[in-house]
Amino acid sequence: MKCDWKTQGEMKLLLDRCRTVIIFSSVVCTFAVVISLHKILSHDVKFIKPFSPLPAGLYGNYLEPFVGEPPPSTPKSYDKARDSEAVGSLNAALDMKKHGKSDKALKLFQHAFALSPKHPDILNHYGEFLEDTKQDVVKADQLYTLALSNFPDHRGALSNRQRTASIVENLDREMLRKIDEKRDALLSIPENDAALRQAKKEAYFQHIYHTVGIEGNTMTLSQTRSILETRIAVAGKSIDEHNEILGLDAAMKYINSTLLYRVRDITMGDILEIHKRVLGHVDPIEGGHFRRTQVYVGGHIPPGPSEIQKLMTQFLEWLNSEDAMELHPVRYAALAHYKLVHIHPFIDGNGRTSRLLMNLLLMQAGYPPVIIAKQHRHMYYQHLQTANEGDVRPFVRFIAQCTERTLNLYLWATSEYSHMVPAIGEPHILTGEGFDDLL
Secondary structure (H helix, E strand, O other): OHHHHHHHHHHHHHHHHHHHHHHHHHHHHHHHHHHHHHHHHHHHHHHOOOOOOOOOOOOOOOOOOHHHHOOOOOOOOOOOOHHHHHHHHHHHHHHHHHOOOOOHHHHHHHHHHHHOOOOOOHHHHHOOOOOOHHHOOOHHHHHHHHHHHOOOHHHHOOOOOOOHHHHHHHHHHHHHHHHHHHHHHHHHOOOOOHHHHHHHHHHHHHHHHHHHOOOOOOOOHHHHHHHHHHOOOOOOOOHHHHHHHHHHHHHHHHHHHHHHHOOOOOOOHHHHHHOOOOHHOOOOOOOOOOOOOOOOOOOOOOOOOOHHHHHHHHHHHHHHOOOHOOOOOHHHHHHHHHHHHHOOOOOOOOOHHHHHHHHHHHOOOOOOOOOOOHHHHHHHHHHHHHHHHOHHHHHHHHHHHHHHHHHEEEEOOOOOHHOOOOOOOOOOHHHHOOOOOOO
């Protein structure tokens, strides 16, 4: 009898302890959930529907050796005569500016800049001229920054840069705000809207045409459309030019079907798979593999092949970091493009792969894939070179301008007047005036 009472007492004590543990655990879990919800709700989170670029009717899965420029020659010795001429042109420009002859002063500043593009006094005074007479604070700020990248202690450029930096940042933020408004307007159009479907189809052709055109492909827009729609070869064009178009089409379809709606981090394998499709038709051996030799890209000498794995790992750590993803999507995508193309991890197809990665990030944020017009190829490479010299903002600004133009193209095509003309039938929407072409 005593054992039974003792056993019952122990069981009751055990049950009481279990009940206490369960209640305590429930309280802790509830408290943790409340804290998590509070953190989530305290942030201004806006969930954006990804933008799928694949038009109706273009389905299916489709899977040049790079000849680098020779190494740059030994830098020329200091040219005193050239530098003296540049300073003389600068002094003449300042004199013309003083006497109100702005047109002549501008030509003299341009001449001085061409002769000595890194001379801090020329850069500083040229920036002041653009700011004072042209009210172009953005280009002026870029010149001050360039002067400081070469001569950090230049007092004039430092003083001017401290004044213009916040002004330019506010202008850039306002530009990005307007782009977001256009993005939201595009996302508000129903997916089954006939004009939107037609716009996607035409923009898809335009995107591939301009993207391969930047790399030197000579196919016309109508020929590009024919290849994508019929898979029939175009007479008189090389096999490689056909394969560049098919490769980009395959990469876009891969992104649309596997990466666009995925929420986990972008991996090394993802980038290699994109490149595999970009180069798969042209060079299947190199497609999806890092280069094993040194390459030269104009004045830029990319890292050696032994450094690529480490640099790509660091790049992916940045790409998937909270700090990077908290940037405005256009800035984030443009920086990802620049960082990848700067590493230049592949023997060929670096530009196309970098632009595809950029557009993946933009599409995930609700923007259409950005079209960089082949007519703006020189500006594209010029801004990449400026980024290599230490100022990546002009390149980001250029990508933002291309983003806005692409959005304009969609919004124009889906307007109430779109039935009057073929969708996206006006090339000036992409290539008209207004780009920030430095100097």
